[in-house]
Amino acid sequence: LINSFIIESELCFPHLNSSCRKNSRAPAVSMLIYVILSSMSLLTMVMNLMIIISISHFKKLHSPTNSLLLSLAVSDFLVGFLLVFQIILIDGCWFLGDIMCGIYFVLDYIFTAASIGTMVLISVDRYVAVCYPLHYPIKVTQYRVQVCVFLCWTISVFFHCMLLMDNIQQPGLYNTCVGECVVIIDFFGGIADVVCSFIAPVTVIVVLYVRIFVVAVSQARAMRSQVKGAIGQGFVQRVAAKKSEMKAAKALGVVVLVFLMCVCPYFCVTLESGDAVISASAAAFVMCLFYVNSFLNPLIYAFFYPWFRNCMKCIVTFQILKPGSSDANMG
Template sequence: MMQPVNENELCFPNLHNSSCRRTTRPPSTSMLIYITLSSISVLTVILNMLVVISISHFKKLHSPTNFLLLSLAVSDFLVGFLISFQIIQMDGCWYLGDVMCAMYLVLDYFITAASIGTMVLISVDRYVAVCFPFYYFSKVTAERTKMCILLCWASALLFHCLLLKENLQNPGRFKTCYGECVVFLNYFEGFLDLFFSFIGPITVIIVLYSRVFVVAVSQARSMRSQVAAVTLHGSVRFKAKKSEMKAAMILGVVVVVFLLCTCPYFCLVLAAQDVEVSASSVTFLLFYFNSTLNPLIYVLFYPWFRKSVKLILTLQILKPGSWETNVV
């Protein structure tokens, strides 16, 4: 004989058997999750907003590589807001309706894809800069970089609007009870999403950065053997090469952290039979936390970011002509 369900265990008590059940946790655990998610959300939004303001405002930072960092910061900034939706459904219940659920899911897929696409562009940028330095400044221009970023975001949006078309056309069609927010993908659609959002981009990133590090190590050895006998002209070339390799190493850290944060989640999704299990695990939190870590990496390795933040927080950017300040 089935025991009657306590109304406190339901997302919508007035709907009785049609309502989903809440996820029950000890109050201390719920409070810990709430504080953790809220802190990550606020920190992600604030830190990435500082990156966006820095690169957008200061003219000296308007370089192809920094525009890619700007694109990544925008996607990470939006991820900070998406975390708030996770806080709303912390008890396993969705209260914002079917249309908002469909919009949230599309935004989640779209922003994630744009972030991963930007990582691929960063890898391509460093590959050309380190492996083909003589062609870099003539081929990789600010305008071409902006165009690539625009295409990346547009293609990510179009792809996931088409992929989730049924979920958008019929919001709530695939839910099994009231209070559930789910996305449905058939086997073929799921494979396409996994390939274009994870397998393909990760393969490109690993292959390109493997080549970058091989060339960087080779160039470092070559420069060490020549550093004692450089001319003035050679010294300039030496500094240029050193600068490009330093940038490659810093962005390499960003890429490695990205892989460490996202691979566990996608691997679990690949192996799991139930998507809900993977989405509620620690790997899901780690996946979002990557958006918080990126600006912290810039603080550690980029002097220009520390200078920019100081100018922003002291409101120096409000002064006329502050955009021409040399923060490099």
């Protein structure tokens, strides 16, 4: 759609014969693209920053599940920041130098992998909560979740730094002209990346959520059959607890579904390329689609979670600055 508005080609660096060519568009079209992407970048960072502040500040939100949401919000916030660099690439020109190009792609790979890893952890968390509710408080503790999140980010950083080592050591090695931003991953590295960052995590997520759905349906039927003849405060509390877990599983299931819809095209393009060559300008659409996911997650939280809406209100009205606000109940 964007390319249909291209009217002519110009050099990224007019004074260099070896310069890449850029895609020139009508001023109105260029302004529209920049406004939309800039607004999305700003809103993504602001909304996810609110989630980070909310979960970090309010003590009653310090739960294992919310720790995972915090990790996801951090990665989404950083993705929103990277969208600024994607805006620079809209015209197919990179003006920040080869070193910044390598750093940009390394960070993009790391944040993507960290997001996918966090999604896997969220799926495991909901699986244990729904399928093994009695064991959940013992198996899923705050400390264990924090260790898992730390390992997720550490592995993402190590794996992709090794994967892109050639591009880090020799920035711009694979550029064909001045103003291009390209990284190349060898065949086996590309296969490893697709398997570890896409196929394996997505398989785990889908299998776990299918299992969650089956168990949720069976538990809902059991509750309906028992509630008719059951009385007592204890039973009511157990039913309320199960409904709460189901609601959380449903909300996070929507997050996972939206995530898969946004990230799958990126890896499909990688698989189709065969040689695992990712050009910044050629991959602009699928990368922006992944960035859209980081923008949508806070909106999903706002729709499903009352605590997030309450926290946003508290932050916007500066109630968060009052003494003792960290002990407030945002549920």
